[in-house]
Amino acid sequence: MSHYVLKRIQKLPITLEQAWDYFSSPNNLAEITPAYMGFEVLSNSDSEKMYPGQIITYYVKPLFGIKIFWMTEITHVAPQQYFVDEQRFGPYALWHHSHFFKKIPGGVEMRDQVHYKLPFGFLGAIAHALFVKKQLEGIFAYRNEVMEKKFGKF
Template identity: 60%
Template sequence: MASVFLLQRTQFIPAPLQQAWDFFSNPNNLAKITPPYMRFTVTSPPDDRKVYPGQVITYTVCPLMGIPLEWMTEIVHVRDGAYFVDEQRVGPYRLWHHQHHFREVPGGVEMTDTIHYRLPLGWLGRLAHTLFVRRQLENLFAYRYRVVQEYFG
């Protein structure tokens, strides 16, 4: 049985809901919250619209040893100001389902990322998860946490 892993992170953002939503629902801001060593680049045509169901976003990213990978996600669900969900269509994961939830709280917004993911290659994928994938995702979200705090701080 293949393992489906879960990563969940919650962050308080000291900003109005609309400001947080505007930032995170704009795919052009993804590179700003991704560590520079990953060389994350949006490759889909420029689109100044906020996320919408059916939107396809393509990127290149170098998560491991500088090797570039193509990644394509589709925005599958959006509730304006509340949440959006992206799913990988092409990329390094066998499954990638990423929920972004926003909730107004006193003094700002509580943002929760919930990611269900599965790696390819059966037991080799599980080993890779144990050796470096989990740690890399945790480091990515730790970086994102710091950048978001600085940006909205």
């Protein structure tokens, strides 16, 4: 079973505090996810900010409009530096997503690194080549567009 890594960097003309406040709130996840994914948050957060051990549950419709349950846990949080979400149940055999934040002149740099594996062995590898890789890249491209519209271009 193949292991994949997706890396993305985005710079925005906002403060580190603004970036952290926006991205560390589970309430903003739906806004940065394309509508075709049918992203629906199920969990009712008892906190406006992420914390280690927090469980977030939602539905997504990544393929043919089929609703899939997804549960992630926020495993690590260093305020205004990074946080990590890991899938506990969902469509991937492995999902480990690190979000890094760094103050830079004129704004903030946000770096994402996703390590993931698909289930089903060689069938998963075929699915990755046919559509999963492209879909993930599209989701991150959408997020970048939404952020630029919301906060401006760097």
